[in-house]
Amino acid sequence: xxxxxxxxxxxxxxxxxxxxxxxxxxxxxxxxxxxxxxxxxxxxxxxxxxxxxxxxxxxxxxxxxxxxxxxxxxxxxxxxxxxxxxxxxxxxxxxxxxxxxxxxxxxxxxxxxxxxxxxxxxxxxxxxxxxxxxxxxxxxxxxxxxxxxxxxxxxxxxxxxxxxxxxxxxxxxxxxxxxxxxxxxxxxxxxxxxxxxxxxxxxxxxxxxxxxxxxxxxxxxxxxxxxxxxxxxxxxxxxxxxxxxxx
Amino acid sequence: xxxxxxxxxxxxxxxxxxxxxxxxxxxxxxxxxxxxxxxxxxxxxxxxxxxxxxxxxxxxxxxxxxxxxxxxxxxxxxxxxxxxxxxxxxxxxxxxxxxxxxxxxxxx
Numbered sequence: 082x083x084x085x086x087x088x089x090x091x092x093x094x095x096x097x098x099x100x101x102x103x104x105x106x107x108x109x110x111x112x113x114x115x116x117x118x119x120x121x122x123x124x125x126x127x128x129x130x131x132x133x134x135x136x137x138x139x140x141x142x143x144x145x146x147x148x149x150x151x152x153x154x155x156x157x158x159x160x161x162x163x164x165x166x167x168x169x170x171x172x173x174x175x176x177x178x179x180x181x182x183x184x185x186x187x188x189x190x191x192x193x194x195x196x197x198x199x200x201x202x203x204x205x206x207x208x209x210x211x212x213x214x215x216x217x218x219x220x221x222x223x224x225x226x227x228x229x230x231x232x233x234x235x236x237x238x239x240x241x242x243x244x245x246x247x248x249x250x251x252x253x254x255x256x257x258x259x260x261x262x263x264x265x266x267x268x269x270x271x272x273x274x275x276x277x278x279x280x281x282x283x284x285x286x287x288x289x290x291x292x293x294x295x296x297x298x299x300x301x302x303x304x305x306x307x308x309x310x311x312x313x314x315x316x317x318x319x320x321x322x323x324x325x326x327x328x
Numbered sequence: 329x330x331x332x333x334x335x336x337x338x339x340x341x342x343x344x345x346x347x348x349x350x351x352x353x354x355x356x357x358x359x360x361x362x363x364x365x366x367x368x369x370x371x372x373x374x375x376x377x378x379x380x381x382x383x384x385x386x387x388x389x390x391x392x393x394x395x396x397x398x399x400x401x402x403x404x405x406x407x408x409x410x411x412x413x414x415x416x417x418x419x420x421x422x423x424x425x426x427x428x429x430x431x432x433x434x435x436x
Contacts, residue, residue: 093362100391103390104394111397122409122412126416148354151350158343158384159339159384162383166333166339167335169333191350272330302385303385306380306384306385309380310381313377316350317372324357324358324360325361
């Protein structure tokens with residue numbers, strides 16, 4: 082038999098039982114804050130040390146895809162919050178609908194991430210032996226997905242950045258290592274979240290969540306919103322470093 | 329159950345605010361505010377994160393011990409960031425501006 086909201090012996094009220102579960106998730110999220118915090122710290126130190134390389138690396142990212150993903154992820158937080166609300170007011174069909182929407186939006190985010198990662202592979206921007214920040218500038222017949230205008234801007238910025246940093250190529254690899262490390266860790270959290278959502282969905286179809294019992298929806302919601310917050314910081318820090326006018 | 333139910337209207341208002349925040353972030357990134365570009369970007373991100381924590385994550389309606397846990401997270405994160413960055417900034421040999429000269433002086 083699975084839990085449907087009966088009171089366990091160690092608690093005095095159902096409210097206390099639910100608050101305890103939520104507190105457990107919050108404490109886990111504290112450890113996550115420090116986990117991601119370490120990566121943000123590494124990023125800050127290296128960005129400060131190699132501003133030209135980080136700016137150049139950042140400018141190769143697609144701001145439209147990044148912006149689109151930001152909207153998608155915030156929207157998925159809204160649908161997740163609505164799933165919690167639906168459970169609280171007893172609209173069981175809506176719980177399922179909002180969970181499906183959240184899952185679809187999460188999947189869309191990961192799909193866009195795949196497109197972005199593939200472009201970086203094609204453009205030789207994966208840290209390692211074949212990394213070459215100037216690959217697109219050197220090979221005019223490659224990188225056909227870049228518009229002539231984008232290519233021209235990138236060439237000009239590359240020239241300026243090379244003047245500022247003689248080891249631009251190696252320092253740019255630091256940027257891309259952090260880019261893949263941070264977005265990869267974030268994507269891993271999304272994949273875990275998607276797994277949790279699938280389980281919620283299965284239970285929700287069985288009609289388990291309602292006003293009396295919705296703790297799993299609530300605490301998986303907390304996790305999902307936390308992943309959203311990480312992206313709220315990742316988007317400006319990775320995509321928008323050096324877009325300012327005159328570049 | 330005496331739990332606080334946040335209405336969909338509030339969720340929609342928060343969602344709209346987050347969208348506006350995202351739009352301002354992108355707009356501000358294309359303006360030249362000098363050293364303030366990063367301050368503005370992180371400031372808006374922090375406002376957005378606070379809205380998510382307070383409303384989507386129901387922190388505003390949560391008991392005091394949840395607030396304590398959140399404050400702890402921010403506080404320990406601040407310790408990690410501040411003390412490490414102070415260390416990096418106060419050691420000239422590791423600072424990018426002085427590093428080549430410092431190494432040169434040491435080897436000379």
